[in-house]
Amino acid sequence: MKAAPGAQLPIKDIFGRDEFIAGVWRVLDGNSIRMEAERRIGKTSILDKMAAEPPIGWEPVSVYLEQVHSAAEFAEQVCEKVHERLTGWKKQGRRLLSFLGLLGGSHLGPIKFPETKNRPDGYWKKLLTGAIEDLVEQQAAAGKRVVFLFDEMPWMVSAIAGSEGEQTAMQVLDVLRSLRQSRTTGQGFRMVLCGSVGLHHVLGTLRQHGYKNQPVNDMMLIEVPTLDLPVAADLAAQLLAGEGLTGDPTAPQLIAERSGGFPYYIHWIVSELRVGGKPVTPGDVDLVVRKLLTASHDPCKLRHFRERIAGYYPKEEKVVLALLDHAAKSTTPLAQRELIEVAKKSGATDEDQVRELLHLLSVDHYLNRDMDGRYTFRHTLLRQWWVIERGLN
Ligand SMILES: Nc1ncnc2c1ncn2[C@@H]1O[C@H](COP(=O)(O)OP(=O)(O)OP(=O)(O)O)[C@@H](O)[C@H]1O
Numbered sequence: 001m002k003a004a005p006g007a008q009l010p011i012k013d014i015f016g017r018d019e020f021i022a023g024v025w026r027v028l029d030g031n032s033i034r035m036e037a038e039r040r041i042g043k044t045s046i047l048d049k050m051a052a053e054p055p056i057g058w059e060p061v062s063v064y065l066e067q068v069h070s071a072a073e074f075a076e077q078v079c080e081k082v083h084e085r086l087t088g089w090k091k092q093g094r095r096l097l098s099f100l101g102l103l104g105g106s107h108l109g110p111i112k113f114p115e116t117k118n119r120p121d122g123y124w125k126k127l128l129t130g131a132i133e134d135l136v137e138q139q140a141a142a143g144k145r146v147v148f149l150f151d152e153m154p155w156m157v158s159a160i161a162g163s164e165g166e167q168t169a170m171q172v173l174d175v176l177r178s179l180r181q182s183r184t185t186g187q188g189f190r191m192v193l194c195g196s197v198g199l200h201h202v203l204g205t206l207r208q209h210g211y212k213n214q215p216v217n218d219m220m221l222i223e224v225p226t227l228d229l230p231v232a233a234d235l236a237a238q239l240l241a242g243e244g245l246t247g248d249p250t251a252p253q254l255i256a257e258r259s260g261g262f263p264y265y266i267h268w269i270v271s272e273l274r275v276g277g278k279p280v281t282p283g284d285v286d287l288v289v290r291k292l293l294t295a296s297h298d299p300c301k302l303r304h305f306r307e308r309i310a311g312y313y314p315k316e317e318k319v320v321l322a323l324l325d326h327a328a329k330s331t332t333p334l335a336q337r338e339l340i341e342v343a344k345k346s347g348a349t350d351e352d353q354v355r356e357l358l359h360l361l362s363v364d365h366y367l368n369r370d371m372d373g374r375y376t377f378r379h380t381l382l383r384q385w386w387v388i389e390r391g392l393n
């Protein structure tokens with residue numbers, strides 16, 4: 001196995017996620033899923049592996065939504081994916097093809113969608129609903145259930161809100177919910193909504209524009225965890241071996257600890273060690289980690305965690321930074337009271353607002369709350385970066 005930070009991995013190199021994925025399939029039996037987690041933790045890799053190796057009885061359909069900015073583009077993308085599967089099955093695809101047939105589309109070869117000016121009223125809703133109904137019907141006949149793996153869904157909903165207005169973004173969420181609840185499609189299909197931007201941020205914005213629905217309260221929220229340390233050490237060992245790097249036998253364990261179990265950072269550390277090309281010592285691992293944390297071109301893209309704070313917590317940036325600085329410096333779990341006092345010193349006046357902020361910081365993966373309700377900075381490597389970046393050491 002080769003070190004390839006950020007690359008789309010061959011399925012066989014997606015390491016240590018079998019148990020997690022088996023759990024996801026078990027949940028899908030009963031519910032659709034929101035899969036959220038920190039950036040770069042390996043969400044897309046998990047979806048790729050699910051799509052490549054579905055259990056018997058499931059038909060996965062992967063749809064990558066980062067480039068989608070309108071409801072019509074979304075419906076058309078789903079429609080294309082469905083069409084790829086319907087081709088060759090003559091009797092099915094009736095809704096989709098007749099709908100497109102009426103619009104002058106063709107069912108041979110790639111679908112030709114109408115230009116914007118020729119789209120009838122309700123175009124994207126009918127297209128989306130028709131496509132999903134057609135596929136669910138065909139798969140039901142084959143004894144299978146369909147699961148749509150929608151990657152970067154919150155991102156798309158927010159892009160649609162930006163380009164077509166909040167109303168359309170709300171309708172997209174509502175249509176998807178009604179498909180999940182429908183008597184025709186509901187039992188025959190599931191969806192996984194995946195993304196690194198928490199859907200709660202997007203819903204929060206929509207609510208400010210009058211959205212009252214609960215479009216995802218039928219879905220199960222699952223967080224993707226980091227790899228357990230022994231599994232992370234195993235990945236490090238395999239990558240070191242794949243790169244022909246010998247050295248100290250404790251190196252894999254050390255890499256696992258320093259990376260906090262993030263496979264992405266494990267790839268980065270080994271990739272940097274490869275540049276050295278000599279037997280690896282524990283000192284080399286520490287040096288490489290330090291280099292990754294301080295290099296001005298920010299290879300691990302860590303600045304993102306600082307930059308998004310203004311957008312995530314508008315008007316509360318100062319208090320949030322004080323809370324995170326305090327948590328980053330502390331090596332022991334922090335009581336809520338202590339953090340409230342820290343927030344007050346940086347200008348917070350309403351204690352409940354601070355509690356709400358602490359809740360959001362946990363949902364956004366900055367903090368961890370233990371079973372006694374105490375907080376720690378969540379990710380090891382990020383904490384170390386935060387301390388250096390903010391000059392706290
Ligand atoms: N299970 C894994 N085994 C080995 N390497 C992995 C695994 N998961 C992720 N990686 C590494 O981390 C990188 C990022 O993974 P991936 O794109 O799946 O994360 P993501 O959570 O979807 O990121 P983003 O938030 O940017 O969409 C991969 O290119 C690969 O280098």
Ligand SMILES: [Mg+2]
Pocket residue numbers: 043044045151
């Ligand atoms: Mg991804």
